[in-house]
Amino acid sequence: MTSGATIELAGVTKVYGGSGPAGVRALRGINLRFRPGQYVSIEGPSGCGKTTLLNLLGLIDTPTEGEVRWEGVNVADGSERERARFRLRSIGFVFQRFYLLPTLTVRENVELPLRPLIRGRAERRARAAQLLESVGLGARAGFYPSQLSGGEEQRVAIARALVNSPGLLLADEPTGELDSDNAGKVLDLLEALHRERQTTLIVVTHNPEVARRARRHLTLRDGRVESDVREEA
Amino acid sequence: MSERPPPGGRKPGSLPGLLAVVAMAAAITLPVVLLSVGGGVSSHEIARLQASGYQIVVSGPGTAGIDLAHQRVVQIGAIPGVGAVSPTLTMPIDLRGPGGRWVPLLAEGIIPSAYYATLGSTASQVFSAPPNLGDPTDMIHYQNGSYEGPVSPDVLINTTLAQDDHLTVGDSVTLAPAANDSGAVTYTVTGTFNVVSSLFSTSGNYGIFLPLSNLQVLTGLARTGPGAGTLLDAADSIHVGLTGTASTSPTQIDRVEAAIHALMPYYGVSTLSQEASQLEGAASILNGFYLVLSSVGLAIGFVFLTLVLVRRVEAERREIGIRRALGLPARSIAATIVARAVVLGGMGALLGVASGVVTVTLLARVGSAPVQAASRLALFEPMQLIALALGALALAGLASAVAVRRALRLPLPEALR
Numbered sequence: 001m002t003s004g005a006t007i008e009l010a011g012v013t014k015v016y017g018g019s020g021p022a023g024v025r026a027l028r029g030i031n032l033r034f035r036p037g038q039y040v041s042i043e044g045p046s047g048c049g050k051t052t053l054l055n056l057l058g059l060i061d062t063p064t065e066g067e068v069r070w071e072g073v074n075v076a077d078g079s080e081r082e083r084a085r086f087r088l089r090s091i092g093f094v095f096q097r098f099y100l101l102p103t104l105t106v107r108e109n110v111e112l113p114l115r116p117l118i119r120g121r122a123e124r125r126a127r128a129a130q131l132l133e134s135v136g137l138g139a140r141a142g143f144y145p146s147q148l149s150g151g152e153e154q155r156v157a158i159a160r161a162l163v164n165s166p167g168l169l170l171a172d173e174p175t176g177e178l179d180s181d182n183a184g185k186v187l188d189l190l191e192a193l194h195r196e197r198q199t200t201l202i203v204v205t206h207n208p209e210v211a212r213r214a215r216r217h218l219t220l221r222d223g224r225v226e227s228d229v230r231e232e233a
Numbered sequence: 234m235s236e237r238p239p240p241g242g243r244k245p246g247s248l249p250g251l252l253a254v255v256a257m258a259a260a261i262t263l264p265v266v267l268l269s270v271g272g273g274v275s276s277h278e279i280a281r282l283q284a285s286g287y288q289i290v291v292s293g294p295g296t297a298g299i300d301l302a303h304q305r306v307v308q309i310g311a312i313p314g315v316g317a318v319s320p321t322l323t324m325p326i327d328l329r330g331p332g333g334r335w336v337p338l339l340a341e342g343i344i345p346s347a348y349y350a351t352l353g354s355t356a357s358q359v360f361s362a363p364p365n366l367g368d369p370t371d372m373i374h375y376q377n378g379s380y381e382g383p384v385s386p387d388v389l390i391n392t393t394l395a396q397d398d399h400l401t402v403g404d405s406v407t408l409a410p411a412a413n414d415s416g417a418v419t420y421t422v423t424g425t426f427n428v429v430s431s432l433f434s435t436s437g438n439y440g441i442f443l444p445l446s447n448l449q450v451l452t453g454l455a456r457t458g459p460g461a462g463t464l465l466d467a468a469d470s471i472h473v474g475l476t477g478t479a480s481t482s483p484t485q486i487d488r489v490e491a492a493i494h495a496l497m498p499y500y501g502v503s504t505l506s507q508e509a510s511q512l513e514g515a516a517s518i519l520n521g522f523y524l525v526l527s528s529v530g531l532a533i534g535f536v537f538l539t540l541v542l543v544r545r546v547e548a549e550r551r552e553i554g555i556r557r558a559l560g561l562p563a564r565s566i567a568a569t570i571v572a573r574a575v576v577l578g579g580m581g582a583l584l585g586v587a588s589g590v591v592t593v594t595l596l597a598r599v600g601s602a603p604v605q606a607a608s609r610l611a612l613f614e615p616m617q618l619i620a621l622a623l624g625a626l627a628l629a630g631l632a633s634a635v636a637v638r639r640a641l642r643l644p645l646p647e648a649l650r
Contacts, residue, residue, distance in 0.1 A: 060558055060645045081563065088560025095649070099555045113559045142237075160559075 005070045005090070005167050007034040007057065007200065012066035014052050014223075026052040028223040030066070036167070037198040039191070041205055041214035048220040050204040051172055057202060058091050058170045059083040088113060092161030092199075094190075096173035098153040100145040100160075106132065107141035110160045117164065131159040135189055151182030155189060162193060169194065171203040175210055187213055250577055253541040257581020258588055260534030261625055264527035265589025268617055270596075271523055273610035275516035282509050286353030287319070287472035288479075288486050290508065291493060292501045297322060297454050299500060302445065302468035303372065306347065309471065312492045314479030317350030319343065320468035322445055324452045327412040328390075330398040331405075335412035338394070339440050342448030342468075344371040351472040364389055364442055365423045371444045387423040389442040395425045408443070410452050418451060534581065535628045542574055542636035546643075553640045554648025567637040571630065578629025582622040 014027040027049045034040060042050050055061040056068055059076060062083075068076035075086055093099075100109045110128040118124050132138045135155040145153055154174060161169055171190065175183035191213055194201040205211050219227040291309075293299035302320035309318045322342035327335045346369035349360055363369050367385020388408065390400060400406065402422050409417035420443065445468065449455035454467035473493065479485040486504050494502045503511075546553065556566050590613060597608035 055646050058558070060649070084557065084560045084562060086560070087558070088562075091560070093558055099551070099558075099649070101552055101555060103552075112556070112561065116560075116562050116565060 005036060005200075006072075007168060008032065008067075008069040008072075009053075009056065010067045010069060012056060012063045012068065014049070014056060014061070015064045025223055027056070027063075030223075030225060032218070032225065032228075034168075034200055034202065036200055037194075038200050038202075038216055039194055039214045040200075040202045040216040040218060041211040042202065042218045042220060043205060043211050044220035044226070049223040050220055053220065054170050054172050054202065054204050057168070058093060059087050088116060089164060090167050092164070092166040092169040094154070094157050094161050094169065094171040094174045096176040098145070098150070098157045098177070100153055100156055102145050104144075105141065106137060106143050106145070106148070106156050109145070109156055110163055113160065113164050127163055128159070131163050132156070134193070135159045149182070150178050151185060154178060154182070154186050158186070158189060158193065162197070162199070165197065166199065168200045168202070171201070173205055173207075174203060175205070175207060183207070183209070249541045249544060250573075253538045253577050254581045254584060256537035257534040257578055257625055257629075258584035260527075260530040261582050261585020261621055262588040262592060263530045264523060264621055265586055265613075265618065266592050266596075267523035267527060268520060268621075269589065269593055269611040269613050270607050271519050272516070272614065272617070273612040274607050275512065275519070276612055277610045279509050279512050279516075282505055282512065284353045285351070285472070285505060287317070287351040287474040288505050289473040289475070289490050289493060290503055290505070291471040291473065291497060292503075293469070297324070297467035297469055299468040299471060300465055301456075302466050302471070303344075303456075304466065305471060305497065306344065308496050309473055309493055312489055312496075314475050314477070314485055314489050315473055316476035316480075317347050317474035318471060319347035319351040319474070320445060320471045321348065322448055322452075322454065322468045324448060324454075326448075326451060327409050328394075328441065329407040329409070329412075329417075330400050332398060334398065336394065336398065337412070340408070340448050340451075341440060341442050342445035343442055344445050345369045351474040359426050364426075366442065366444050367423075368444065371446050385444065386418060386420045386447060387443065388420040389424045389426055390422055391440055392425050392427050394441070395422075408451055416451070418447075420447075531624070531628060534625075535632055538574065538577060538581075538629060539632040539635050541577070542570065542632055543639055545573070546570065546636045546640045550640075550643055550648045553643060554645055557641075557643075557645055558649055563641050566640060567633075570637050570640060571633040574629040574633030574636070575626060578625050578632070579622070581629075582625035585625065586618050586622060 009030050009032045012027055012030040013025065015023040015025050017023045030053065042053060044050055052061065056063055056076070059068065062076050067074040070086075070090070075083070078086070100106075101112070104112065107125065107128050110131055111124045114124045114127060118127070129138060129141065132141055135158055137152060137155055137159070140148065140152065145156070148156065154177075158174075161171075169190075174190065175186055178186060187210060190201065190203075193199070201214075203210060203214060211217060215231045217227070217229045217231075218225060219229075291299065291305075299305070299320065302322070306318045306320060309315055324340055324342070326338055326340045328338050329335050343364070343366070345363045345366045349363040352360070366387045366389065388406065390406075394400065400422055402424060404422045405419050406422060407414070407417045408420050409415065426442070443451075446455060449465070449467060454465050456466040473489070474480070475486065475489060479489060483506070486506075490502055490504055553566060557563075593608050593611045593613075596604050597611070598605070600608060
C-alpha cells in the first residue's frame with residue numbers, strides 16, 4: 001500500500017505506431033503533479049488522450065518519452081513484472097464496462113487482487129465481505145456478474161479496486177454505462193470512499209455532472225493539457 | 234444476510250474444450266490398443282516358448298525345407314543329452330466327412346511319441362498321452378522304404394471340426410491335397426483334441442494331426458524310395474528336447490546345438506533362449522513402431538489442444554487483460570491456462586485409456602477370428618498406461634506453454650479495449 005504518494009508526470013509523450021511520420025502522438029510533453037488525496041477529473045473531446053493518460057498513470061502502458069514518478073521515483077521504466085506488482089499494491093482501476101470476470105462470483109471478483117498478497121482464505125473473505133458491505137452488496141456475494149444490474153456491477157468493480165487499499169484510484173468513465181440514478185449512486189460511493197480513505201481519485205469523464213464533483217479539473221486537447229483548474233478548498 | 238443467486242450465472246461449457254478432450258482421447262486410444270495387444274501377443278509367444286518341452290529347434294528354408302526327417306531323428310537322437318527329437322510338417326489339405334463337404338484344413342504331421350515328449354507343460358491341456366495315431370514312432374512303414382505295409386491311416390481332429398461336421402471317433406474321412414478325389418486317402422478318426430488358444434491360437438480350429446509319413450505321402454513330400462533319386466522325407470522344423478542337466482545348463486545346450494549344427498550345417502539351429510531373445514527383440518522393435526505410429530495421433534491431439542487453448546486465450550483476451558491490469562502475477566495467469574490444459578489433457582488421457590480398454594474388449598468379442606484371438610491376449614501394463622497418461626499431460630503442458638506465451642504477450646491496452 002502506497003497511500004499518500006505524490007504522483008508526477010514529467011515530460012510524458014506517447015506515440016502509437018512507431019516514432020516515424022506514421023506514428024500517432026496521443027500525448028505530447030505532459031507535465032502534471034497530483035498531491036495525495038486529490039479528486040481530479042480529466043475531460044476533453046474523444047481522441048484527446050484521456051484514456052492514454054490514465055493508462056500511463058496506472059502503468060498499464062509505458063510512455064514513449066518522459067517519466068511517471070511516485071514520490072520522485074520513476075516507476076514506468078520497470079519490467080512488466082515490477083509494474084504489475086506496483087499496480088497490484090498501489091493502484092485501483094474502475095472501468096467504464098466494469099470488467100468483472102464473468103466466471104467468478106461477486107466475492108471471488110473482489111478477492112481476486114488479494115490472492116497474491118494474502119494466503120489465508122478466511123482473511124481474504126473477510127476483507128472482501130467488508131468492502132462489499134461498504135458498497136451495499138454484502139448480500140450478493142454469491143451472485144455472478146451476469147445476475148447483477150449495471151449499477152451493482154460497477155459497485156462490485158469499485159469494491160475490487162479498493163480491496164488492496166491503493167493510494168491511487170483511476171476511473172475511466174465510471175458512469176458511462178449507467179442510467180442517471182445508478183450513476184449518481186456510484187459517484188456518491190466513489191466520493192465517500194475517496195473522502196474516507198484519502199485515496200487520490202482521478203476520473204476520466206465526458207459527463208459534466210461527474211466532473212463537477214472533482215476539486216481539480218484537467219482538460220486535454222490534442223494530447224496537451226489545455227486547462228488545469230483547481231477549486232479552493 | 235446473503236441472498237440466493239438466481240440460476241444460470243456461470244458461462245456454459247465449451248464445445249472446443251470437449252473436442253480437445255475427444256481429440257486427446259482418440260490420440261491415446263491408438264497406443265493403448267497397439268501396445269496392449271502387441272505386448273500381449275509377444276508376451277504370450279515368449280511364455281509359450283518358455284513353456285516348451287524342447288530346448289533347440291532346427292529349421293529349414295521355406296516350407297518343408299528339411300529333408301530326410303526320419304533319418305535325422307536317429308542321427309540327432311544319438312547325440313549325448315538329447316532325449317527327444319520331433320520333426321513336424323504343417324501343410325494345407327482338404328477333408329471330406331460323411332456329409333460330403335470339403336473343408337480346408339491345416340494338417341500337422343508328427344511322430345506321436347516324439348511330439349508328445351517335446352510339447353512341454355501346456356501340452357498336458359491337450360494330450361494326456363502320446364497322440365493315438367497308430368505307430369508311436371512312425372518308423373514301421375517308413376523303414377519299409379516305399380511307405381507301404383502296416384500303415385496306420387489315423388487322424389486326430391479338433392472338437393470344433395468334429396461338432397461342425399458331426400464327426401465322432403471311428404468315423405471315416407477323406408483327406409486330399411486339394412478339394413477333389415485326386416490323390417485322396419481314407420482315414421479313420423482315432424480321437425479328438427480340444428483347441429487350446431494358448432497352445433494353438435486360432436489355427437487350432439482348422440487343425441488336424443496325422444502321422445508325419447502319412448502327411449508326406451499325401452502331399453508328395455515323402456521319401457521316394459531307395460535308389461529312386463530324390464530323397465525328400467520333408468519336415469518344417471525339428472524340435473529337440475534334452476534330458477537331465479543338459480536341459481538346463483546353457484553350456485550343455487550350446488554343446489548339443491553345436492553338435493546338431495555339425496550334422497546339419499545348412500539348416501538354422503537355435504536354442505530356445507536365442508528364440509526368446511529374438512522374439513523379445515522383435516517385440517521391442519514392434520513397440521517402437523507402435524509408438525512412432527501413435528505419435529502421429531498424439532501430434533494431432535497436441536495441435537488440436539494447442540489451437541483450442543490459443544483460441545480460448547484469444548476469446549478471453551479481455552479477461553486476461555483485466556487480470557493483468559489488476560496486477561495479478563504472470564504466473565497466476567499462466568497457472569490458470571496450464572490448469573485448464575492439464576484438466577483437458579488429463580480428461581483426454583483418462584478417456585483415451587478407457588476407450589482403448591473398451592476397444593480391445595470389443596475387438597475380443599466382435600472382431601474377426603485372428604483379431605479376437607490377439608485381443609484376448611492383450612496385456613494392460615499399468616506402468617505403460619501411466620506413461621501414456623503422463624505423456625498426454627506433458628503434451629498438454631507444452632500446448633499450454635504456447636497459449637501462456639500468447640496470453641502474456643497481449644498488449645495490455647489493446648486487451649482491455
